[in-house]
Amino acid sequence: MGDLIAEQLVSRETMTALQEFEALVRKWTKSINLVAPSTINDIWDRHIVDSAQIFKYAPDSFRTWTDIGSGGGFPGIVVAIMAREHHPTSRFTFIESDRRKATFLRTAIRTFDLRAAVLDQRIEQAVPQQADVVSARALTSLSMMFEMLQRHLSPQGIAVLHKGRRHDNEVAEARKLWRFELEEHASLTDPEARILAIQGIQSATD
Template sequence: MTGANEASFAEDFNVSRETIERLHRYEVLLRKWNPAINLVSPQTLTDVWGRHFRDSAQIFDLAKTPDAKIWADLGAGGGFPGLVVAILAAEKQPSLSVTLVESDQRKAAFLMTVGRELGLHTRVLSQRIEAIPPLGADILSARALAPLSKLLEFAERHLKPGGTALFPKGAKWREELSEAQKSWSFDVACHASVTDSEATVLEISGVSRV
């Protein structure tokens, strides 16, 4: 039986029963692994569909790049937004491959397990972001990983020319944006978060050093 959160997710993001089932299986694996390796804060497991699934799905919806082939998610952790992007892409954009970068070996093992068991088009790189050869990503994401200035350094390295970065940021996003603009030149659009009235998703392109 589909729960209220699952039903509203299916309606809001226009996804099939198969996608909801994949997300449910992901939730089961997340709850199974989390006590051992702390993939997400235990308190947030009371609202997985809101705090994690919906929060991640909005990033996929913002991408609006039907021709994209490579999505790279940096510091993928428990798979947000990367695994949710891969699950949605399986239905909506099957040619999209999602690269999950996670240096923690145990978290990387979790990401590989979910990708394999759900039949997702993913690959996991268990290395430091700085050590990986440029990924040439069409789309780059990172959630709760680093200040914006550092994320732009990663974007300059791993985005292909003309690519787009999507970075969700919390209540202090304006301060981070102002600080980053001292060292970097970039185009930015700010999208209000659907899960947090004080948060935003920064859509960034044309990154270069000042």
């Protein structure tokens, strides 16, 4: 599925960096569980391509991007590598409470010379980021995530989230507690998954 990344109009330099990031993940996964063992042989499609596809849903004007629960750098490091080419002045923040994974993220930032920083704290305790974009992948249910999103998004910001086959149920549950604008996009890597672009998050009781 490398052509799916090529469709994002990335340069050969960016493609090479993404391939080098794949190799870095493979190396570190020998000692840290960065990705599920069942997906280690399919990192490119299951993780890198899956992460890269969200980049086009960020507004062209974004300057700050916060990735919450960054784990092994999916999607955070992937989109930060892509941003070097398309948004070279934008800054990224990765929030990851696991110290070993935070160390990996800092290593990736140095390796690929990214404009990024890591907060090794819990998402709900980190300083509010007021980010233009907040991303998350395989974190928690949508309704539980909204307080985190509201904490770290700017009022005009957009959340771009990976959601699996239960996305319809999660949206329905979230609407009981929250008001929000939603756009759903088909996933390029899983026909049952969706990319959710969410704005205007407010508590239903406000």
